Amino acid sequence: MVAKISIGASLYGALSYNGEKINKTEGRILGSNKIVVPVDGSADIGRMADNFRLFMPKMGKTKKPVLHISLNPHPDDKLSDQDFESLAREYIDRLGFGEQPYVIYKHEDIDRHHIHIVTVNVNEEGKRLNQDFLYRRSKKITTELEEKYHLHKAQREKLSPDTPICKVDPDGDIKRQVANSVKMVGMRWKFQSIGEYNAILGLYNIKCEQTDGRVNGREYHGLVYFATDDNGNVIVTPLKASRLGKFASRTAIDSRFERAKDKIDIAPTRRSVADALARSSDKDGFIAKLKESNIDVVFRYTDEGRIYGVTFVDHGTQTSLNGSRLGKEFSANALQTRFSQAQPQQPIQQQPNRQPTSVPTVVPPPSSPSNTTSGTANTTNTAQPRSAKNLANDYDPIIPGLDLFQPGQSVNPDEEDFRRRLQRKKKGMRRRF
Structure with a gap:
C-alpha cells in the first residue's frame, strides 16, 4: 500500500477536490471524526469547512495546516468499504492524528479504488502537531498494515529511460499518467521553449501553459498541465505543476531549457x-x-x-x-x-461588359x-x-x-x-x- 502525503495551506481546496468527486458519484464518504457528514451521502463542502474551523484557531503561525493523504492498495487487493475505513482509521491514528478532525473519502473514478483523508496538523490552540520524520513513519505504518491484513506489497512505480510513454487514457488515473509522461519527457527529450516542449507533450495528449499573476501582492510564475483528447480538447480539470511534482514546475522546465542549449x-x-x-x-x-x-x-x-x-x-x-x-x-x-x-491557382474570371479585375503583384525587396x-x-x-x-x-x-x-x-x-x-x-x- 502506497501512501502519498501533501501538506498545504488551502483547506477548502482539499475538501472541494474530494467533495466534487463525491457529488459526481465518483466515490463516497466512508467516515469522519468530529466533522458532520450529511446523511444522504453528499458532500456539503462549505459546512465541512466550517466544522474544521471550529477546531482551528482563527489566528495561527502555521502557514500550511492541511494534510491531504491518499492510501493506495495494490490493484489485486479487493477491499470492502469497511476494510478501507478500518485501514484509514488505523493509519491516521498510528501517524499521530487520530484525535484530529478528519474525513475519509473513497474514490471510484478509476478501476484502482483508493481512499483520501483530509485532516489538519494544528490543534485548537494553534500549536502544530509533531511532523518529524512524517514520511518515514508513514512508510513504516503502511508496511506493517500490509503484513497485518495480508495485503500485497505495493511499491511506487519506478520510471526509467526505457519506460514507454503512452497517450493519456481517459479511463485511467489521469493525474498519474500526466505526471509520469511529463517526468519521462523531461528525462529523455531536449527542448528550449514552451512551444517545443508542448510539441512533444502533444504527442501524448498533454499540453502545458504558463501562468503569471499576482496573489496577495506577490508575483507568481507557474505552469498548468492539461489532459486532452486526440482533437486537443481538454477532458479533465487542469493540473497545477505542484500537484505533479517538482520535476513539472516552471523552475525545473526553465532549467531544462538552459541545459539543452549545450546539448542540442x-x-x-x-x-x-x-x-x-x-x-x-x-x-x-x-x-x-x-x-x-x-x-x-x-x-x-x-x-x-x-x-x-x-x-x-x-x-x-x-x-x-x-x-x-x-x-x-x-x-x-x-x-x-x-x-x-x-x-493550384484559380484563374481570374471576367464579368460581361466589365474590365478585367486587376490584382496587384507584390514584389519582394531586393x-x-x-x-x-x-x-x-x-x-x-x-x-x-x-x-x-x-x-x-x-x-x-x-x-x-x-x-x-x-x-x-x-x-x-x-x-x-x-x-x-x-x-x-x-x-x-x-x-x-
Whole structure:
C-alpha cells in the first residue's frame, strides 16, 4: 500500500477536490471524526469547512495546516468499504492524528479504488502537531498494515529511460499518467521553449501553459498541465505543476531549457528535414517524408488557415526544434510560402461588359534574394527579417489578414504625381514663413 502525503495551506481546496468527486458519484464518504457528514451521502463542502474551523484557531503561525493523504492498495487487493475505513482509521491514528478532525473519502473514478483523508496538523490552540520524520513513519505504518491484513506489497512505480510513454487514457488515473509522461519527457527529450516542449507533450495528449499573476501582492510564475483528447480538447480539470511534482514546475522546465542549449546538435535534424522538403511537392508529402525519417512535424495555424508556427520532433535524436532554429528556409513563413505556391491557382474570371479585375503583384525587396513570388495574380507574400527574439519563439511578426498591404514596387502614376505636388506646395509655404 502506497501512501502519498501533501501538506498545504488551502483547506477548502482539499475538501472541494474530494467533495466534487463525491457529488459526481465518483466515490463516497466512508467516515469522519468530529466533522458532520450529511446523511444522504453528499458532500456539503462549505459546512465541512466550517466544522474544521471550529477546531482551528482563527489566528495561527502555521502557514500550511492541511494534510491531504491518499492510501493506495495494490490493484489485486479487493477491499470492502469497511476494510478501507478500518485501514484509514488505523493509519491516521498510528501517524499521530487520530484525535484530529478528519474525513475519509473513497474514490471510484478509476478501476484502482483508493481512499483520501483530509485532516489538519494544528490543534485548537494553534500549536502544530509533531511532523518529524512524517514520511518515514508513514512508510513504516503502511508496511506493517500490509503484513497485518495480508495485503500485497505495493511499491511506487519506478520510471526509467526505457519506460514507454503512452497517450493519456481517459479511463485511467489521469493525474498519474500526466505526471509520469511529463517526468519521462523531461528525462529523455531536449527542448528550449514552451512551444517545443508542448510539441512533444502533444504527442501524448498533454499540453502545458504558463501562468503569471499576482496573489496577495506577490508575483507568481507557474505552469498548468492539461489532459486532452486526440482533437486537443481538454477532458479533465487542469493540473497545477505542484500537484505533479517538482520535476513539472516552471523552475525545473526553465532549467531544462538552459541545459539543452549545450546539448542540442541541430545538424542531423536539419539534414533530414532538408531532404524531406527537397523530395516533397506539397505539405502532405512533406509530412509523409518526415515520418519516414522518424520525425513528427507540428504546424500551428491562424483562424484563416495560415501557418504561423512549426516545430519538428525528432525521435531519433530526441530533440524538439522550432523551424527557425534549423534555418530561415524551414521557418513557418517560408513553409507557408512554399506550400501555398504548390496549391493550384484559380484563374481570374471576367464579368460581361466589365474590365478585367486587376490584382496587384507584390514584389519582394531586393535585399531578400531568397524570397520568391508565385508569378500569378494570387501571390503569397514573403516575411520581413525577424529579430532574434522572434526567431527564438518561432513567431511570425506579419499579422494574418494584413499581408496584402506589405510594401512593394507597384506604383500608381497619378497618386505619385499628386504626392510630389503636395510636397512642393509644403516646401513653398515653409519658404514664405
